[in-house]
Amino acid sequence: MHPSLQDIRLVAFDLDGTLIDSVPDLAAAVDAMLVGQRLAPVGEAKVRDWVGNGSHKLVERALACVLGEAPDTARVTASHDGFLRAYHAAPCERTRAYPGVSEALGSLEARGIIVTLVTNKPAAFIDPILEALGLRRYFRMTLGGDSLAEKKPHPAPLLHLAAQFGVAPAQCLMVGDSRHDVEAGKRAGFRTLAVPYGYNHGEPVVSSRPDGVVESLGELV
Numbered sequence: 001m002h003p004s005l006q007d008i009r010l011v012a013f014d015l016d017g018t019l020i021d022s023v024p025d026l027a028a029a030v031d032a033m034l035v036g037q038r039l040a041p042v043g044e045a046k047v048r049d050w051v052g053n054g055s056h057k058l059v060e061r062a063l064a065c066v067l068g069e070a071p072d073t074a075r076v077t078a079s080h081d082g083f084l085r086a087y088h089a090a091p092c093e094r095t096r097a098y099p100g101v102s103e104a105l106g107s108l109e110a111r112g113i114i115v116t117l118v119t120n121k122p123a124a125f126i127d128p129i130l131e132a133l134g135l136r137r138y139f140r141m142t143l144g145g146d147s148l149a150e151k152k153p154h155p156a157p158l159l160h161l162a163a164q165f166g167v168a169p170a171q172c173l174m175v176g177d178s179r180h181d182v183e184a185g186k187r188a189g190f191r192t193l194a195v196p197y198g199y200n201h202g203e204p205v206v207s208s209r210p211d212g213v214v215e216s217l218g219e220l221v
């Protein structure tokens with residue numbers, strides 16, 4: 001067993017960049033929204049560095065890039081609606097689970113560890129994507145960026161999960177790809193484990209000093 005799992009009773013997984021490579025579909029929806037406004041598409045590489053603070057921030061960053069200035073609130077709101085429509089139409093066309101994910105989730109579940117999910121992505125997208133990839137059944141509870149008043153890096157969603165299952169935060173592990181996951185985990189009193197292959201605004205996630213790093217979730221078990 002990976003040393004990070006000792007005494008762990010609950011694991012909270014991040015979604016985008018940790019369990020799934022979702023940027024192809026996110027970028028397609030961002031570009032559809034931009035092209036719908038006769039703006040230039042931005043492509044996957046840019047979107048990869050903008051994921052992590054939820055879909056509203058993603059849209060705001062895309063507009064700021066193509067407009068060359070901060071967009072006003074009304075424009076962000078209308079564009080966000082456009083993004084949501086496009087992403088709803090195709091949330092899992094080219095999105096794939098990373099290697100070892102299904103095995104790791106199954107093995108944790110088999111050990112009796114409570115498997116949960118906490119993403120900053122809007123909650124409405126969680127089930128369609130997990131179901132399309134055959135991963136939904138592993139999760140006892142999932143939270144999206146709009147499920148509670150606060151999202152990561154705020155510790156509230158993590159503490160909510162721990163409380164729901166009556167597990168002390170010290171016996172919980174946050175597994176994620178970004179500084180928001182590590183910060184939320186630390187603030188919640190969870191142990192933290194990072195994967196280096198995901199999305200972290202172009203910076204190495206080790207800079208956030210997680211308790212551990214695994215190259216692949218297959219190493220977890």
Ligand SMILES: O=C(O)COP(=O)(O)O
Pocket residue numbers: 014015016017050051052053054055058118119120121122178
């Ligand atoms: O939607 C986002 O910005 C990121 O989602 P995540 O929290 O699953 O990485």
Ligand SMILES: [Mg+2]
Pocket residue numbers: 014015016017018052176177178198199
């Ligand atoms: Mg992530």
